[in-house]
Amino acid sequence: EDGSQLWLRFPARNGISTEKIISKGNNPTLNVAKKELMNHWQGQEIELRTDKSLKNLKGGYTIKSVQNKLVISAEKEIGLLYGVYHILRLQQTKSGLTNLNITEKPSYDVRILNHWDNLDGTIERGYAGHSLWKWEDLPNAISPRYEEYARANASIGINATVLNNVNASPNMLRKDYLEKVKILADIFRPYGIKVYLSVNFSSPKVLDGLENSDPLNKDVQKWWKDKASEIYKLIPDFGGFLVKANSEGQPGPQDYGRTHADGANMMADVLKPYGGIVMWRAFVYSPSKEDRAKQAYLEFVPLDGKFRDNVIVQIKNGPVDFQPREAFNPLFGALKKTSEMVEFQITQEYLGQANHLVYLAPLFKETLDSDTYSDGKGSTIAKITDGTLRPAKISAISAVANIGEDKNWTGHHFAQANWYAFGRLAWNHDLTSEQIADEWIKMTFTDNEKFLNPVKQMMLTSRETAVDYMMPLGLHHIFAGMHHYGPEPWGDYKGTRADWSPVYYHQANTQGLGFDRTKTGSNAVSQYFPPLNDIYGNIKTTPENLILWFHHVPWDYQMKDGKTLWEELSYKYDTGVKNVRDYQKIWDKMQPYVDEKRFTEVQSKLKIQAKDAVWWKDACLLYFQTFSKMPIPYDIERPLNELEDLKKIKLPMGHHN
Ligand code: BDP
Structure with missing residues (x-):
């Protein structure tokens, strides 16, 4: 088991016999559809029908149970192939194949x-070989x-x-x-x-x-x-x-x-x-x-x-550039x-590359669901973007793909989920992150609930966890050097481009932290449609997960939960670290349900992720503390590193591969 099969783990033998696949013509796409059915479909008789009247479905299709048969119809053969993958997915995820009446139309052309x-x-920002x-x-x-x-x-x-x-x-x-x-x-x-x-x-x-x-x-x-x-x-x-x-x-x-x-x-x-x-x-x-x-x-x-x-x-x-948030x-x-x-x-340039488990569907959804108020x-x-308003x-x-020649295609077994999630959302952006994770886990690993539920939970929280241990509260682009892997909040790139340097983005000083994009600063807020310009322009109404994106916030500013900014920041980093530690525990318990190889490989990656999370937390808190001059809250695990040592880490490009 090397992960090379991705989510395509349909039953390999005992497919349906040829007579049970009814279709006219032998166009190459139709032939692929028929081959997939012959190799993997274990259900009832199937008819594949092209139907010009389904043009309005674009590349979409319908799937209907008609007496003892399943009928897949589409304007073109490619729609039929998509329909075939749909029923194979239903079969694989044990989702029920009776009384089907499905109509699918892609969100995007x-x-x-x-x-x-x-x-x-070579691949720029590629981490899978x-x-x-x-x-x-x-x-x-x-x-x-x-x-x-x-x-x-x-x-x-x-x-x-x-x-x-x-x-x-x-x-x-x-x-x-x-x-x-x-x-x-x-x-x-x-x-x-x-x-x-x-x-x-x-x-x-x-x-x-x-x-x-x-x-x-x-x-x-x-x-x-x-x-x-x-x-x-x-x-x-x-x-x-x-x-x-x-x-x-x-x-x-x-x-x-x-x-x-x-x-x-x-x-x-x-x-x-x-x-x-x-x-x-x-x-x-x-x-x-x-x-x-x-x-x-x-x-x-x-x-x-x-x-x-x-x-x-x-x-x-x-x-700015594909930041965690x-x-x-x-x-x-x-x-x-x-x-x-x-x-x-999809490639995790700024999200731990092929070492961190970060499920990106929630990030994609966050963007797609953002209300611009433009119309x-x-x-x-x-x-x-999907044509509804234009x-x-x-x-x-x-x-941007995360695919390379690695056996498992994406470097990290869980990074396959991000390729999968992009495709599924491009097809239907109304799917939830959870639905997609559910499907992907069942197809890639198992539908055993003892595995499914904890692993799904881990995936669904993983993006926020990465934000917490890397760049909480709207911090951005405080990555090291050119490789964008570890932290370098002290980077000032003197003599080169200011707009590539971490200090340009976090603006830390003894008063506070964050980039002022309001009227008193760059006024980037003015580029948003009302009421967002006002919402983001006012520190009180800005969502706290973006507060340092839009405001330079005093260290002792009181956050909604009563903590100061400095305390909040400290707890966020700490939560990020703790969550990764939890993921390690969750994964270790999954051993009985996973093959040895994938189990061990993911386990090793989680070790790296946990160490990296501590590295991020220590680097950022110790560095920002030189400005805040406040103690790290005493119930938080103390830093394990010296700031000066962290500053000396020079990561050669690609060390992490
Ligand atoms: C940045 C990458 C750089 C890309 C650039 C781009 O660091 O390698 O060439 O974006 O998207 O994220 O053009």
């Missing part, structure tokens, strides 16, 4: 993974994992993938690489997965020596047009481009005095005839005086209405005439 994989096989894509071996040698990857994604409804890093090599668009991409696209196609690529804005100049890559230059436009035609000849259903431009040193239209809209539109125009789209990232900021959390909004709001209709602005859930990004809802999509991060009360991010627009949702 495009449900896409973003791989940050480089052409040399090297890239799955063996560029050197392609197009000739084909790894069996390509198809397994496609199958795993299809089983949870993911229908798109960006193969390469947003910090994109221009070489990705070279002919020889496109021929390799074509092979992957061909393997993925029967599973309903479309391929997209991240592109480097300077590609025309770098690859073919054009004078520049100015989007208004006719030669540049022609270059992209020809490139699009070359791509679509190889991959007729190619999805489109993902672009990181003028961000963290990447080239972009602003290099030529043009706007993000100029750049995005140029690409949108060449993709349009083929039905392709441009996902243009809003993750832009520069080392200026302006609060980093405000910059994407300032850049993009003036461009609203200027984008082609096949451009969608891809926005990270928070305005952020306020939601105020750009959501602020663009009224432009499609917007969320970018989540009045109830304007949640889910409704802004019906004419493309709808999409993305997340």
Whole structure:
């Protein structure tokens, strides 16, 4: 048992006989659906029916019990395949298969993974080994994992993938690489997965020596047009481009005095005839005086209405960078005439990487359920992005993948749950974190309640636990160096970018702690729609889990439970540590219900997590105490480390793998 089967643990033999699967045609997707049934379905007769009248379900399907038969219907074959995975899931989770009357319609049209994989096989922020894509071996040698990857994604409804890093090599668009991409696209196609690529804005100049890559230059436009035609000849259903431009040193239209809209539109125009789209990232900021959390909004709001209709602005859930907890990004809802999509991060760059057990569905839900008030009360991010409030627009949702060539795909066995959760929420964002955890545990481990209930509890609390031992109360970005693993609240990065340094984000001094984003500070609160601007602008009404995100709070400020800020902070760190210790106990008790290998591997990871939690607590409390000058409450376990020793820890990149 090495975890390589993910959640796909359907019974391996004694499937249904061929005569009991009724279907017309032999399209490749339908053949996959039939094969899955033949291999794994143990129930009654099944009919798979395409039905053009179900177009309104998009890629969705219906499942109905009709006399002694189950009928799965969908407009297209891919809907039938999703329906097959649905009933296999019901079978696997023992959810009952009688009197079914199910209608499923996906929340989003495009449900896409973003791989940050480089052409040399490394993965930016990847913690599960090297890239799955063996560029050197392609197009000739084909790894069996390509198809397994496609199958795993299809089983949870993911229908798109960006193969390469947003910090994109221009070489990705070279002919020889496109021929390799074509092979992957061909393997993925029967599973309903479309391929997209991240592109480097300077590609025309770098690859073919054009004078520049100015989007208004006719030669540049022609270059992209020809490139699009070359791509679509190889991959007729190619999805489109993902672009990181003028961000963290990447080239972009602003290099030529043009706007993000100029750049995005140029690409949108060449993709349009083929039905392709441009996902243009809003993750832009520069080392200026302006609060980093405000910059994407300032850049993009003036461009609203200027984008082609096949451009969608891809926005990270928070305005800084995938922190354990952020306020939601105020750009959501602020663009009224432009499609917007969320970018989540499944790979745990800022959440203990592949060492910490952190179940991310609650984080994803927190964002999707946030009410922006953009179109009045109830304007949640889910409704802004899924087409409910912007019906004419493309709808999409993305997340940075945590997948690598490790046997178990994701490094930590429980990190598989985050890939799973993203897919399930992209399909149906009304599912609860608990429903998804329940399904995933039953499919991946067991439905024995003695395992299910405690493990589910551990998963559901794990994100808040990580927030508690890393960055409670709205603290953010106090990570060490470039690797973003451990704590470095003392980091001031003198001489480099202030907006990458922890002291910029926590602003600790003898008065207090936190980033003032109210009128007396950066006024980032003004980017939120009323009443949120007032709610966040007032320390009394700001939710305490974001208080240090929006306010510089005095050390002796009285919190709602009567404690001072300093005490509250101390107890939060302590709670985080205690919870991880509890997870260790919970997991140890699970031994009888898990295979030896997965049991031991998770157990070892929890040991690291517990040590790391103490490291975080000691580093942050001892450091902040140099400002608060207050005692750590006496009922809390005393620090185990000296601050000066913690400051000396230099983590080489990747030490934790
Ligand atoms: C940050 C990562 C960096 C990415 C960047 C991005 O640290 O590696 O390139 O985001 O999203 O989270 O572009």
